[in-house]
Amino acid sequence: MPYRLLLAVLLAYLSPNSFAGDIIIIPGAGLNDTSSTTPIGGNLGTTLGQQRLNVFQKAADTLETYLDISFEVTVDAAFVTSLECSSESAILGTAGPNHILIDFLNAPEGNTFYPVALGNNLSGQDALPNTADIEASFNARIDNNTNCLNGSDWYYGYDDPATTGDARYINDISFYSTVIHELLHGLGVLSFVDDEGALINGVVDGYSKYLFDNTTGLSWEDMSNSQRLSSAKNTSNLVWTGNSVNNSVAALALTDGINNGRVEMYAPAPYENGSSVSHFSKDATPNEIMEPKYTEFLTTPGLAQQVLQDIGWPMPIAANNAPILTMIGALSSLEDNSKVVSLSATDADSQTVNFSAHSDNSSITTLISGSILTLIPDNNYAGSANITVTANDGSGAENAIDSEVFVYTITPENDLPIFTNSASGSVQYSHPFNLDLTATDADLDTLTFALTTHNSEQVNASINNSTLTIQAINQFTGHSEIEVRVSDGTVTASQTINLTIYDDLSLISSAGNLNQNHSLTVTNNTFEFTLGGGDNNYNAEVVFDGQNITSSLLSFSAGKYYLAMPESGAFAGNYTITITDGKGNSADFMIQRSLTVSANIHELIANSCNQKIYIEGAPAGSILDLHINQGAGIVDLKIDHVNTTQVVAPNDASRFNRAVVNISVNNVSDIHPINISADSVILPAGSINLTTLPFHDVALTVTDSFGKGVSTSINIDDDRFISWGLNQQQLTNDLGELLLGLPKDQTASLTLTAENFQSKTVALNPQLDQVLYALELFENPITVSGSITTSNLDFVSEAPLVQLIDSDGTAVIAEVSILNSNTVTYSVTINKFAFDANKLIVTYGDIIQEASISDNQIDNTLNVHIDRLQVSDELESSESIIKTSTSAGSGLMLLLSLLLLVNQRSKKY
Incomplete structure (x- = not known):
């Protein structure tokens, strides 16, 4: 019957700390046994204790070749009789770290427990001086005990007991393999999770981080205690996730014990304390030394090396073999030609080989792209260089390279001249295209240029010395090719000039x-x-x-x-x-804008000091010449009452540097055309057409119906009077007589107004010498009067229209007198029995306001304030009526104050 040999893990959870060197064995009980024995299997010890210690050291030396141990690892080693052993099974040994560390210097990950040996090596300091890092115990009952494993003993040789050829040892157990196994546990091949699935203080360890359950899809770090305990019994589905293990050659060679590319861990059901989780699956094929049972003589860590690498142990640097560069030999090429060489090398370590090259001649450049070497001589260079090519496997070791030095020779030859000018261009049709032909010659020969061919239906072409001149003809536009050549007297080079001809801009x-x-x-x-x-x-x-x-x-x-x-x-x-x-062709075009000449009035009269022309658009400070092109002698141009022929443009950007010139009229006997212009040496002229306008005096008389003269106010409805600076309001004498001057170019509209008489509007032919008008007396008169005021309107440029409205809609226009730009007065008298006054309407442009007449049997005074608001202002209107007692027999006075706020889009009254 085969023996079941069980390997177990001993964990001692103590507090953290570290030391320096290789794996040091501290011999305990059984390693100093003086019982005599015979050397065996390369172990030259002559006592039992010495042979055991020799094997321990042999195992330590073996592991030192697989790990980069920079800080001493100490091992308390002893043989004990307390470990289980029967005729069919035994616990061969137990081992584990004496301490675990967390958050030490250079720890692979924070908040993670690691064995003290690893922590000391990474941090470079001994966390617990004078305390061994690993505790290892081995079953002393196995030696020469027929009741333990049915007579199988420890084999202390360094070779395989099954292959010694000695029947005494064929069933013995290799102590060498067993010590390697247990030391691997002590170095970190074990989980710190207990048999209930609990983490130490709720903190995961570096080994358990890489345990993963294929069934739940969870890593142990992300599981609950119960999930970890269940996973520890999920046979074949508990796997290792570390890349060093799963990508290793040994893992790829497994034919069993691997699940979806991940190495299986030992997860038997039921749970086996001391064996579960901390070993590879017993199904691993080929066998691994870190399986839970002794299987065969193994003396390498196998996949356990990559486990230790995954959790943070540094690995030793392997020896390196230099690559072997394939011989190149001497090379040559002609002047101005490069040489391309394919490089190759072999490497016993199957490492990637990189190539480099160096020239000892600065006139020859080396260029490496992968394994292709290109040797590039300078233009026109002839000579030789020593080229060094090096193959490097990139390991950094001293023996990582192989190199060869060979001679590269460049032989001379006569060089063709090389054109250096542009081979293309563009031009507008009517413009000549000139191109300076240039070329270089490595031999420094004298060069000459010549025209070879061109299309004579499209262009004329010629060369003068080195200048090529092309002119498009026959309205041709499009692409034309012109071939030119350059010669050094021996050889000739050609160039085709591609010219694009465009229509003129x-x-x-x-x-x-x-x-x-x-x-x-x-x-x-x-x-x-x-x-x-x-x-x-x-x-x-x-x-x-x-x-x-x-x-x-x-x-x-x-x-x-x-x-x-x-x-x-x-x-x-x-x-x-x-x-x-887009081709760089350009053209300039001149656009001229003239000065602007305008006037405040186009009909010029005598005796007006308010007639002006405005000249705009000149740069500030420009001296502008003034010209009376038509009407010289009839008018004069004046500045400050002095005749002038020039004016200086002021610095008044907001008014386009407007210059102002007054016009005086010398002769107004008839209507004369006037043309005035302004210009300067650099500014185009602007002009204006005006006319003179004569006035005619009309003898006007106003009487009542009985022929008695009436003192009357005459309003001339002609806005030009404002521009001329003349008063539109005239007053007859007490006899109703007035000599009224009126422009002769149009019928005058006059409004006649007299106290207690009905107003009258008449059309007067200004050619008449005299005219008589009669007004009808009001019966039972009443007068509505008052003032119109504003804050932001201009009553001088436009007076408000004031109308008194009858209940049947008939309107009577009030007489308006302008006091200034923001105040006018008005007055209107009617027969209170014949005219049923209902309301007053004030109109200014598009602003209309109505005011009710509360008592139309007495005189009324109504004052109105009117303003225009901007578009963004809120629309408001307010109205207040104040009644006051009359005084001096003037009857009841109605005072009406109106505030009119008007939006340009709508009105609210």
Whole structure:
């Protein structure tokens, strides 16, 4: 019957600390046994204790070759009789770390327990001085005890007891294999989770982090205690997740004991205390030394080495074999030609080999791309260099390279000249294309250029010395090829010049079309234009008055350009529009804007000091020349009452630097055309057409119905009187007589108003010499009067219209007198029995306000305040009526104050 040999793990959970060196064995009971024995299997010990200690040291030395142990690991080793042993099974040995550490210097991960030996090695310090790192115990009952394992003994040789050929040892157990197994536990091949699935103080250990259950899809770190206990019994489904293990050659060679690419761990059901989890599956094929049962003589850690690597143990650096570079030999090439060499090398370690190269001649450059070496001589160089090629396996070891030095020779030959000028270009049709032909010659020969071929139906071409000149003909546009050649006297090189010929750049507008360097005068509005010619890929820039105004005034939309007017300051003068296409062809176009000349009145009269012309658009400080082109002698231009022929544009950007000139009229006997212009040496002229307007005196008489003269107010309904500075309100004498001067160009509209008489509006022919009007007396008169005031309207430029409205809708216009720009007075008298006064309406532009007449049998005084608000203001209106007692027999006075707030979009009354 085969023996069941069980291996167990001993854990001692003590407090953390470290030391320095290799694996040191501290011999305990049984390792100093003086019983005599015979050397066996390479173990030269002559006492039982010495042989046991020799095997221990042999196992320690073996593991030192598989781990990079930089800090001494101490092992308390002893033989004990307390371990179980029967005729069929035994616990061969137990081992584990004496202490576990957490959050030490250089720990692989925080908040994780690690065996003290690993912690000491990574931190470089002894966490617990004078205390062994590993405790290992072995079953002393196995030696020469027929009741333990039926006579199988420990074998202390270094070889396989089954292959010694000695029947005495064929069933013995290798102490060498067993010690390696137990030391691996002490170094970290074990889980610190207890037999109830609990973590130590709720903290996972570095080994258990890599345990994973394929059934639940959870790692042990993420499980509850009960889940871990269940997973520890999930045979074949508890696996290791560390990459070092699963990607190792040994793992890839397993034919059993692997699940979906992950090595299976020992998870029997029921749970086996001391064996479960901390070993590989017993199904592992080939066998592993870290299976729970002794299987065969094994003296390497196998996959346990990669387990230790996964949890943080550093690995030793393997020895390296140098690569062998395949011989290259001497090489050569002609001048100006490179040499390409395919490199190769072999490497016994199957490492990737990298190549490098060096030239001892700066005129020859080495270039490595992978395994391809390119030797590149400088242009026109002839000579040789020693080239060193090195193969390197990248290990960093001294024997990691192989190299060869060979001679590379470049032989000379006559060089062709090489064109260095551009081989392409573009030009506008009407422009010549000039190209300076250039070339280099390595032999420094004298070079000459010549024309070879061109299409004479498309272009004329010639070469003068080294300048190629091409001119398009026959309205040809498109691509044309011109072939030229260069010779050093021995050999000749050719080049084809690819020339693209475009239509000339042009500017197209409704005001006219422009070619390069031509000008066009446009109106003082936004100028709209399109572009033609070139490659249709345009960039436009505009310069005015020395400033680039492209971003502020030029815009582009839907294939059209728009040159706006400046919003302030100067606008008259030349605008240079520079167009450049995508090939660099360019053209300048001149756009001219004239000065603007305007007037406050177009009909000029005598005796008016208020007639002015305005000249706008000149740069501030410009001296502008004034010209009376028509009407010289009839009018004069004046500044400060002095005749002038020039004016200086002021610095008044908000009014476009407006210059103001007064006009005086010398002769108004008839209507004369007047033309006045302004310009400067650099500014296009602007002009204005005016006329003189003679007045005619009309003898006007106003009487009552009985022919008695009546003192009457005459209102002339002609807004030009304001521009002339004349009073629209005239007053007859007490006899109703007035000599009234009126412009002769149109019928005058007059409103006659007299106290206690009905107002009368008449149309007067200004050609008449005299005229008589009669007014009808009011019966039972009442008067409605008052003032109209404003804060933001201009009553001088436009007086409000005030009307008294009858209940049947009939209107009587009140007489209005302008006091200033924000105050007028009004008055209207009616027959209170014949005219049923109902309301007063005040109109200013689009503002209309109504006020009720509360008592139309007595005189009324109504004062109105009217303002216009901006669009953003809230719409409000308020009205208050104040009644006061009359005084001095004037009857009841009604005072009405109105505040009118008007929005441009709607009105609320």
